[in-house]
Amino acid sequence: MPRYYTEEHEWIDVDGDVATVGITDFAQGQLGDIVFVEVPDTGAELAKGGDAAVVESVKAASDVYAPVDGVVTEGNGQLEEDPALVNSDPEGEGWFFRMTLADKSQLDGLMNAAAYKQFCDGL
Amino acid sequence: MSETEEMGEEMAIATLPLDAWHRAKGARMVEFAGYHMPIQYEGIIAEHLWTRESAGLFDVSHMGQLVLSGEGVAEALETLVPGDISALKPGRMRYSLLLAEDGGILDDLMITNSGHSLYMVVNGAVKWDDIAHLREHLPDAVDMNLLDEQALLALQGPKAVEVLTALGIRPESGDIVPVDRLVFMQAGPYLWGAVRLGISRSGYTGEDGFEISVSAEHVAALADALCANDAVRPIGLGARDSLRLEAGLPLYGHDLDPATDPVEGDLGFAISKRRREEANFPGAARILGHLADGAPRKRVGLTVEGKLPVREGARLFDGNREVGIVTSGGFAPSVGAPIAMGYVPRDHAAPGTALAAEVRGKRVPVAVAAMPFVPHRYVRKMGA
Numbered sequence: 378m379p380r381y382y383t384e385e386h387e388w389i390d391v392d393g394d395v396a397t398v399g400i401t402d403f404a405q406g407q408l409g410d411i412v413f414v415e416v417p418d419t420g421a422e423l424a425k426g427g428d429a430a431v432v433e434s435v436k437a438a439s440d441v442y443a444p445v446d447g448v449v450t451e452g453n454g455q456l457e458e459d460p461a462l463v464n465s466d467p468e469g470e471g472w473f474f475r476m477t478l479a480d481k482s483q484l485d486g487l488m489n490a491a492a493y494k495q496f497c498d499g500l
Numbered sequence: 501m502s503e504t505e506e507m508g509e510e511m512a513i514a515t516l517p518l519d520a521w522h523r524a525k526g527a528r529m530v531e532f533a534g535y536h537m538p539i540q541y542e543g544i545i546a547e548h549l550w551t552r553e554s555a556g557l558f559d560v561s562h563m564g565q566l567v568l569s570g571e572g573v574a575e576a577l578e579t580l581v582p583g584d585i586s587a588l589k590p591g592r593m594r595y596s597l598l599l600a601e602d603g604g605i606l607d608d609l610m611i612t613n614s615g616h617s618l619y620m621v622v623n624g625a626v627k628w629d630d631i632a633h634l635r636e637h638l639p640d641a642v643d644m645n646l647l648d649e650q651a652l653l654a655l656q657g658p659k660a661v662e663v664l665t666a667l668g669i670r671p672e673s674g675d676i677v678p679v680d681r682l683v684f685m686q687a688g689p690y691l692w693g694a695v696r697l698g699i700s701r702s703g704y705t706g707e708d709g710f711e712i713s714v715s716a717e718h719v720a721a722l723a724d725a726l727c728a729n730d731a732v733r734p735i736g737l738g739a740r741d742s743l744r745l746e747a748g749l750p751l752y753g754h755d756l757d758p759a760t761d762p763v764e765g766d767l768g769f770a771i772s773k774r775r776r777e778e779a780n781f782p783g784a785a786r787i788l789g790h791l792a793d794g795a796p797r798k799r800v801g802l803t804v805e806g807k808l809p810v811r812e813g814a815r816l817f818d819g820n821r822e823v824g825i826v827t828s829g830g831f832a833p834s835v836g837a838p839i840a841m842g843y844v845p846r847d848h849a850a851p852g853t854a855l856a857a858e859v860r861g862k863r864v865p866v867a868v869a870a871m872p873f874v875p876h877r878y879v880r881k882m883g884a
Contacts (some may be wrong), residue, residue: 409543409544410739410831413807413831431860435831436544436740460807
């Protein structure tokens with residue numbers, strides 16, 4: 378299952394026509410303690426680059442953008458009870474939402490793990 | 501992902517004496533009040549809770565340390581603040597407010613009678629404005645010095661007193677009490693070896709603790725000596741903010757500003773009895789009117805239902821009517837929930853009043869709450 382990364386520090390796991398989206402370990406480290414996550418409602422139509430979710434650390438609220446176009450199929454309900462999952466397991470249990478992939482060609486513009494690591498090293 | 505609200509980012513700005521020390525301790529640095537400052541080390545929640553249970557070391561060297569001296573300095577300063585400064589005994593300190601002509605708050609500050617002069621600590625973000633205001637309005641007979649070679653540390657938390665005592669700090673003279681015998685809002689000159697320290701029992705967390713003025717030259721050695729004690733960890737600005745919010749203490753520039761007078765800011769205690777009777781401080785007519793009849797609006801605490809943080813700028817509603825605004829807010833680690841403070845009309849200021857805060861278009865139920873959110877643990881009296 379290929380994993381892609383955005384310059385806004387989201388990761389996208391692609392499994393057929395469905396993608397799982399979360400924020401990267403680098404992102405959670407920058408944000409610090411996560412105290413609240415607002416995931417999109419099932420059925421919400423997302424446009425690449427548009428607002429998709431909000432993650433709140435102790436100090437600030439940050440927007441999470443949709444990495445591609447699609448429709449939300451599921452939000453991670455566990456984050457409501459335990460937002461700190463984003464700190465402890467950002468690229469696993471701490472996923473944000475699942476969505477359909479409306480246009481697979483949009484994945485071409487995203488980074489793979491090696492390119493993303495290089496991108497973070499340059500920040 | 502991008503931060504929609506941030507405390508600042510690193511730029512070409514001034515550095516403080518402990519800059520390298522913070523970086524070596526793993527601090528994340530941000531811009532605050534024109535300086536590179538540590539926002540956090542291990543994490544805001546852990547640092548916050550550590551301060552409440554043990555002892556946290558804060559670098560607050562960005563704040564302005566001023567010394568006013570000269571004939572009639574207390575009376576002169578009283579023309580600009582509403583506190584009874586003339587009655588302040590040597591070794592005692594008082595919270596006060598620098599007031600504009602109309603009674604609006606230009607800054608909040610600590611004033612200490614150091615025996616031969618007045619020592620003041622003012623907010624870093626407005627220290628240059630304060631200095632200009634003081635110089636413009638104080639007579640030439642009053643000398644004012646900015647102690648820009650002095651660093652300022654705060655050691656806060658229930659173990660602060662035993663940590664400081666273990667350093668072997670001694671009073672500079674026989675008439676000064678040992679440092680562990682200081683009470684809240686008392687100060688004196690001390691020696692750590694040959695290093696002079698100005699120490700007060702005070703702080704901005706609601707905990708027992710001390711603030712320590714030390715020369716920039718010696719501050720790293722002192723910070724190292726304090727952190728050599730396992731009870732002490734360095735604490736960043738992030739936890740400083742959440743600690744003071746839980747303690748119900750306002751932050752200048754957010755909860756207080758020039759459009760707000762002391763009664764609106766719920767700081768009526770800073771207007772001394774004698775000064776009320778004499779009615780001779782800036783904005784006295786407005787402020788005394790508000791004291792007598794109530795101010796049209798008031799700073800209050802707010803508890804928040806649920807987990808969504810309500811932050812500065814959130815509008816407050818009573819039904820469909822907008823009635824106020826949040827001026828500080830966020831997750832409170834010791835409370836375990838979001839809390840906030842803000843301004844509401846006086847008829848909405850009673851504890852328990854139900855309101856709603858607007859966050860990203862949603863209405864979040866909040867209720868007016870008495871402050872502090874976490875009880876103060878100041879040491880106001882010495883046992884035998």
